[in-house]
Amino acid sequence: GxxxxxxxxxxxxxxxxxxxxxxxxxxxxVSLFWYQQALGQGPEFxxxxxxEAQLDKSGLPSDxxxxxxxxxxxxxxxxQRTQQEDSAVYLCASSPTAGVHNxxxxxxxxxxxxx
Amino acid sequence: xQNIDQxxxxxxxxxxxxxINCTYQxxxxNGLFWYQQHAGEAPxxxxxxVLDGLEEKGRFSSFLSRSKGYSYLLLKELQMKxxxxxxCAVTDSNYQLIWGAGTKLIIKP
Numbered sequence: 284g285x286x287x288x289x290x291x292x293x294x295x296x297x298x299x300x301x302x303x304x305x306x307x308x309x310x311x312x313v314s315l316f317w318y319q320q321a322l323g324q325g326p327e328f329x330x331x332x333x334x335e336a337q338l339d340k341s342g343l344p345s346d347x348x349x350x351x352x353x354x355x356x357x358x359x360x361x362x363q364r365t366q367q368e369d370s371a372v373y374l375c376a377s378s379p380t381a382g383v384h385n386x387x388x389x390x391x392x393x394x395x396x397x398x
Numbered sequence: 399x400q401n402i403d404q405x406x407x408x409x410x411x412x413x414x415x416x417x418i419n420c421t422y423q424x425x426x427x428n429g430l431f432w433y434q435q436h437a438g439e440a441p442x443x444x445x446x447x448v449l450d451g452l453e454e455k456g457r458f459s460s461f462l463s464r465s466k467g468y469s470y471l472l473l474k475e476l477q478m479k480x481x482x483x484x485x486c487a488v489t490d491s492n493y494q495l496i497w498g499a500g501t502k503l504i505i506k507p
Contacts, residue, residue, distance in 0.1 A: 325500050326485075331494070339494065387495075388443075
């Protein structure tokens, strides 16, 4: 079956531009997570959705970051007025059950480079 | 504060055994995950420990001591394809995983 997909795989943005990153989770998965991963580091939690409800957004680094999952399936992470420090790989993961106590299935990530 | 420590890099020989350690200090604890991440790829699940003790799964085993805030991942009969980063992650709350920086494992023939 299909795994988690993300698009685009690579994005180059000029500083100040807005970007939108898409995540298609595994069909039927309840939980969806967004992470930011810098080179040589582990993923950093950004936000968590249980179906369409955003239950935790405490990891979003600033109010320039916004995420949504309006129908409980596809999710979009939006970054407004991008800055160079936003350059990273953005990973999306989904899980069949609620919460974090189950295996997460990761997408390939979107590598964002802000010039 | 929240802290997860893993060695940055380890080197081992094909066919040998290697143990990757992880120590953690977090405000909450519900379980510990190990994930494998090949360069440029997404993390993939290896194990999840909730209770103390050793869990074996083929060539990979994972151990947890909650009282010591300590876990290790044991890889046996190393193969070249095991060259990857190994990430330790702790469930700190209902929704968040706290991740270590990962241990880059280099396998030499």
